[in-house]
Amino acid sequence: MKFYPIPDPRRSLVSRDMLADLRKTGIIPHNIGWFVNEQHWIEATGVGASVDGPAKFWRDNATIYNPKEHYSYLALDRNPDGSYKRVNLASQSPFDGFSDPSFNVLSVATANFYRTYAGHFPSIPRLVVRSMNRYDAGRLSFVPGPTEDYPLGFPLDDPTGPDNGKRWSFPSSMALRFHPQTGQPEAFYWEEYGRAFPIDWTPKLPPLPGTPGRLTDDELIGILGGILDSQMSLKDKAAAVRQLALR
Numbered sequence: 001m002k003f004y005p006i007p008d009p010r011r012s013l014v015s016r017d018m019l020a021d022l023r024k025t026g027i028i029p030h031n032i033g034w035f036v037n038e039q040h041w042i043e044a045t046g047v048g049a050s051v052d053g054p055a056k057f058w059r060d061n062a063t064i065y066n067p068k069e070h071y072s073y074l075a076l077d078r079n080p081d082g083s084y085k086r087v088n089l090a091s092q093s094p095f096d097g098f099s100d101p102s103f104n105v106l107s108v109a110t111a112n113f114y115r116t117y118a119g120h121f122p123s124i125p126r127l128v129v130r131s132m133n134r135y136d137a138g139r140l141s142f143v144p145g146p147t148e149d150y151p152l153g154f155p156l157d158d159p160t161g162p163d164n165g166k167r168w169s170f171p172s173s174m175a176l177r178f179h180p181q182t183g184q185p186e187a188f189y190w191e192e193y194g195r196a197f198p199i200d201w202t203p204k205l206p207p208l209p210g211t212p213g214r215l216t217d218d219e220l221i222g223i224l225g226g227i228l229d230s231q232m233s234l235k236d237k238a239a240a241v242r243q244l245a246l247r
Contacts, residue, residue: 001192003177006125006185009057009147010082013184016040026171027187029073029154031062038142056141056148063138071137073151074105074170076185077128082146084185086178089114090122102127105153107172113190114175116199125176125185127152220244 004021007014014036022028035041035057042048060071077085089097103111105127114121130151153170175190215223227240 001188001196003179003186003188005179006076006152006176006187007150008184009055009150014057022187025174025187025189026169027152027174029151029169031060031154032058032151033061034058034150035140041140041142053136053139053141053143054148055143055145056136056139058148058150059140060137060151060154063134068134070131070133072129072131072155074127074153074168075130075149075151077126078149084178084183085126085128086123087126088123089118097123100126101129105168105170106175109172110175110190113194117193117197120197121177123178125178127170127176 004025004027005013005018006022006027007018016036019028019034019036023034028034033044035044037057038048060073063071079085087097087100087102098111098115102124114124153168156167156169173189173191174187175193177186177188178184179186223244224241227237227244230237232240
């Protein structure tokens with residue numbers, strides 16, 4: 001299966017292939033222009049980009065034709081030191097993390113996946129909603145310095161509406177994780193994860209009442225050899241082997 005790294009423009013962990021992959025998955029909103037650097041922008045448009053304001057390697061093209069006052073986007077939440085915030089799914093009360101606002105965005109099916117595989121995901125990246133005015137949403141800037149994070153989705157309805165804008169463009173078939181070694185946020189299709197790491201749901205019987213616990217491999221083979229070498233009838237041997245299988 002494939003994991004899709006979420007670019008971190010503050011650490012220059014961005015490539016055109018990463019952006020192309022995320023656009024195919026639907027994580028990059030269709031109305032957002034994402035760019036790796038100024039050269040990427042010039043090659044795409046043939047013109048130079050503005051350097052007005054803080055660094056921001058993306059723009060919302062909807063600002064050209066949709067003259068609303070404010071725009072909202074999903075992004076990965078950060079701590080004051082720039083590290084990514086985490087949603088804890090492995091607390092003593094395992095459902096505490098599922099009350100995080102991130103699960104107003106992630107689908108119910110994605111939440112159920114996390115409940116099933118909670119042992120694989122002690123924490124996941126936290127999503128946050130950020131708003132900006134029309135000018136900031138539509139501008140680009142490749143000046144040096146801390147760069148505005150790329151958006152991961154936009155609202156499909158009014159964030160100020162009666163349901164608080166709980167419908168977002170983030171794909172319902174995808175989940176997020178931190179890479180186990182690098183800690184970089186990644187997206188993936190949770191159905192593919194389930195196929196790659198299937199759970200064996202076959203019922204397992206406990207030890208018979210009044211008997212010791214599970215036998216070691218050596219004990220199991222030794223007892224089996226004793227049954228086969230015994231003077232019991234074939235029927236009794238078969239019954240003994242079946243009984244041994246429960247151990």
